[in-house]
Amino acid sequence: MGRRGPVAEVPDLAGLTVTAAEDAVLDAGLLPRQVSHGSDLPCPGRQDGTVVCGQRPRPHARMVAGGRVCFWCAPTGDDPPGDGGGGSRLPRGPRPLSPTGSKPF
Template identity: 85%
Template sequence: MSRRAVAEVPDLSGLTVAAAENAVLDAGLLPQRVSQGSYLPCAGRQDGTVVCGQNPRPYARMVAGRRVCFWCMPTGDDPPGGGGGGSRLPRGPRPLSPAGSKPL
């Protein structure tokens, strides 16, 4: 009677897509990204997307080589389309006196 290797499912929530895939592979399982509806937030390995759910649940034990499904969503840090707009000049502290230094 042969025994199959057992693997523990890692907790993927909050990881980037690439980090989640690596964690699943390191555990001896196969990653499977799932897109929700027609919107494809996980279509690429974008830095602005993080894992927001997975199946099976974290720390579950399963036979090595099985699939772990996860889905992700944009973090909201970057506006869609790459951003742009705004001022090209920095908005840091400015001198408040004509002499070029802040008054005490």
């Protein structure tokens, strides 16, 4: 029988930033690899405002120390869409214009 190296447990990376995920994987004795979602291609770089949304192998799996843990990220959604313009979340429909509560004719 061949002798295997030390065994490490894969950390749960869901919701962590890229830097925190890399640190957690390294602390577990494994090697981090950020990839594009749905492929094994590395991401071009770190993006601010993204968190880990998936990983392989699954959290708490056991693997040989020094193995690679792949993870991919998605934007957090905290930033407003578009140009950041505000506005009311409630629709503005017809409103009474007179003090009696009815529209004038």
